[in-house]
Amino acid sequence: MHAPDTPRIDIEDVTLLRGSATVLRGLSLSLTEPRIGLIGDNGAGKSSLFRLICGLDAAASGSVSVCGCDVRTARARLPGLVGMMFQAPDDQIVFPTVVEELAFSLSPRKLPRREARERAREFLAARGLENWADRAIESLSQGQRQHVCLLAMLIAAPRVLLLDEPYSSLDLPGQIRLAAELARAEQQILISTHVLEHVRDFERVIWMERGLVRADGPGAQVCADYEADVLRRTADVSALRPHPALQACRA
Numbered sequence: 001m002h003a004p005d006t007p008r009i010d011i012e013d014v015t016l017l018r019g020s021a022t023v024l025r026g027l028s029l030s031l032t033e034p035r036i037g038l039i040g041d042n043g044a045g046k047s048s049l050f051r052l053i054c055g056l057d058a059a060a061s062g063s064v065s066v067c068g069c070d071v072r073t074a075r076a077r078l079p080g081l082v083g084m085m086f087q088a089p090d091d092q093i094v095f096p097t098v099v100e101e102l103a104f105s106l107s108p109r110k111l112p113r114r115e116a117r118e119r120a121r122e123f124l125a126a127r128g129l130e131n132w133a134d135r136a137i138e139s140l141s142q143g144q145r146q147h148v149c150l151l152a153m154l155i156a157a158p159r160v161l162l163l164d165e166p167y168s169s170l171d172l173p174g175q176i177r178l179a180a181e182l183a184r185a186e187q188q189i190l191i192s193t194h195v196l197e198h199v200r201d202f203e204r205v206i207w208m209e210r211g212l213v214r215a216d217g218p219g220a221q222v223c224a225d226y227e228a229d230v231l232r233r234t235a236d237v238s239a240l241r242p243h244p245a246l247q248a249c250r251a
């Protein structure tokens with residue numbers, strides 16, 4: 001059952017265009033679970049769905065609401081409601097140093113600049129990262145930039161977190177820390193990933209295919225169905241050299 005204080009996202013009969021392409025087609029979803037995984041092939045529409053939910057792109061038709069607020073009319077409230085961690089850190093980061101980027105995330109709270117930076121330093125220090133504060137973003141690796149994107153989203157403390165392939169550039173310790181950070185987080189979290197292990201035990205996983213929902217249900221079932229489908233589609237090549245990610249479903 002949906003707890004009354006858990007955020008909810010309602011998508012009703014949405015069509016989304018990007019350029020001349022229709023990337024989501026008549027999509028309807030009611031997202032109420034605290035953890036939801038999003039899987040599917042490249043180009044299936046996962047990032048597009050996130051962009052729609054956080055108000056970066058507007059639907060050509062249909063409606064999207066977060067916690068009852070229509071994203072078309074609630075843009076000013078959206079930063080406090082929804083935070084997104086982009087797939088490519090350079091699409092997200094706008095400031096030259098870590099502390100400035102984190103302080104920027106606090107801008108919806110309208111704090112004086114000095115106080116916002118102070119809070120950003122404290123936030124970093126609480127995670128043992130005080131020496132990151134004045135580092136130039138340019139001097140960070142891709143994985144470290146991805147970590148900054150995560151911190152920028154967490155410091156803003158929105159009610160819903162959208163993470164677009166958050167593990168893709170992280171080293172193994174980074175992946176373990178991120179998984180622990182997410183397990184602790186009280187927010188509703190949606191994760192798009194190609195690494196099924198990160199969502200297999202979720203209560204709900206949505207498999208997207210060409211802008212539509214192909215399957216929607218418990219993570220173990222949906223991930224197994226997707227793997228079986230991938231195995232069928234790649235039978236010619238996987239017979240030559242089985243991919244480790246598909247070993248379990250071949251057994």
Ligand SMILES: Nc1ncnc2c1ncn2[C@@H]1O[C@H](COP(=O)(O)OP(=O)(O)OP(=O)(O)O)[C@@H](O)[C@H]1O
Pocket residue numbers: 018019020021023040041042043044045046047048049087
């Ligand atoms: N800026 C854009 N302009 C036009 N079409 C786009 C743009 N960005 C994405 N698309 C198209 O939208 C469709 C969905 O892309 P999207 O990025 O949402 O897929 P995805 O499931 O997140 O893929 P991936 O797993 O590769 O990240 C694709 O067909 C893609 O070509």
